[in-house]
Amino acid sequence: MILTVTLNTALDITYRVPSLRPHASHRVSEVVERPGGKGVNVARVLAALGHEVTVTGFAGGPTGQVLRERLADGAGPVDALVPVSGATRRTIAVVSQLTGDTTQLNEPGPHITPAEWATFLGRYEELLSGSSAVALCGSLPPGVPVGAYANLIRTARSAGVPVLLDTSGEPLRRGVAARPDIIKPNADELAELTGSHEPLRATQDARRRGAHAVVASLGADGLLAVTPEGRWRAAPPAPLHGNPTGAGDSAVAALLSGLIRQLPWPTRLARAVALSAATVVAPAAGEFDRSAYEELRGRVAVASEVTAA
């Protein structure tokens, strides 16, 4: 079983409006709700790829109840979320139909009490004993210590479970120092962590800070991976048009899938790029187009990176 951790789960709400204009009043023509938060999205993709997957983290209040009811629909991830007294946050994505632009409004999330955090730590240890890999994903809600991911990484390493970290800012900085197996920063997160805007230099620096493998997602340029086995760049065969929402989460899902199937790095990276691309071109935000994924998998160029650095 793969375990994904989403400490700040969300009820993701998408609104369609003709065009978003500040200071105006808008009638929303379409409302779509679904369970969200990075780790929940990663788990949904893993389940669609045929993996057994369990989600943990926190859920509470009326929004948390809706999230858990939606998770229970269909054959998706197993729900091992820890109940909390605060309400799960909402995220609102406002899609302007004229331009296709999305404007995002993210609530901060519920305040987690020390007792709730302690309950989670116990649940996490139990879940790890049945896990082949764990992904730690997204932001921390108020009340969770900033070193939370470092703590969770050490626990996973003690249990012999490989761990992937996908977060940003200070939680990433502290998490990297605890030596996760893989981190998957985007260009901005990598620059914030290392101070360098040069991707290869920054990726190598992130490894020196403690990550065993660093897979940097560089938008249209695909992925840059620096690992103990070698360095590669993997890019989609052609520029993509669509909605990038969830593309990073799909890449994380493919990396986890490749990790537990012990695929060679170039194969993992090709699949991660293909799955990201199949997410960008899918009509619904955060879903992936299965036939596009199958078709793209063989067409991703993976090149060994040779460097003087």
Add this chain to the structure above:
Amino acid sequence: MILTVTLNTALDITYRVPSLRPHASHRVSEVVERPGGKGVNVARVLAALGHEVTVTGFAGGPTGQVLRERLADGAGPVDALVPVSGATRRTIAVVSQLTGDTTQLNEPGPHITPAEWATFLGRYEELLSGSSAVALCGSLPPGVPVGAYANLIRTARSAGVPVLLDTSGEPLRRGVAARPDIIKPNADELAELTGSHEPLRATQDARRRGAHAVVASLGADGLLAVTPEGRWRAAPPAPLHGNPTGAGDSAVAALLSGLIRQLPWPTRLARAVALSAATVVAPAAGEFDRSAYEELRGRVAVASEVTAA
């Protein structure tokens, strides 16, 4: 007891962001939720003025449950909402802290089935028997017939209960023809109803279409009333600075309060202007500042309107 009808109740959510920028991602710094929809707002103000007040209309889903729990807090209006299978809509007000501007996103509301509408009609008739006045407020959710307010006005008139209508568009046009006691359109609603942008001409025309009294709210210019007893203009003593959210609902509350207390029209209008103004200057959107209300009540200028029209 005063009855307010809100067929399209809402969970009103206010977000604070530094500044709303289309196509950007925003962290919301503050989230406030409260029961909404025009008739619910009117009822809250009436309860604060010391009236017994009951709210009816529809509520459903997780958002409807939150709305009803919040209504049950404290000594506010009595909840006589009819449960429906669809979910009560959300409205999101995004307040930009830099400019004070508000951007509004309104969901359409749940689809009301014919059986739910029939259940409501039965409940409405029961509630009317104990009511001294009724206010019909706001938009119609999908599924409710466009002639709904005309129907509810005829029922109220048969029961001998005076009725105030505050809506817009086709529901207003049809409602006016059913001869409500008072309508309270704003300048835009009045122009849409009558085709005239000249307030006095439009107000007189709205009376000819069936409304016994028309109280037009003209923003900073205050109120213009054309009634069987005479015509008046009432305006605040000075220009106001603040948030106009809820000012119209406060005016409706004051007009209902004056109606059941059988106050002379100039007194009703002075109180409506003072209560609107006390709502604009209150720090929280939709609340009114009680001391400002007391202070302004005696300072509103009410002038008899003499016209050749």
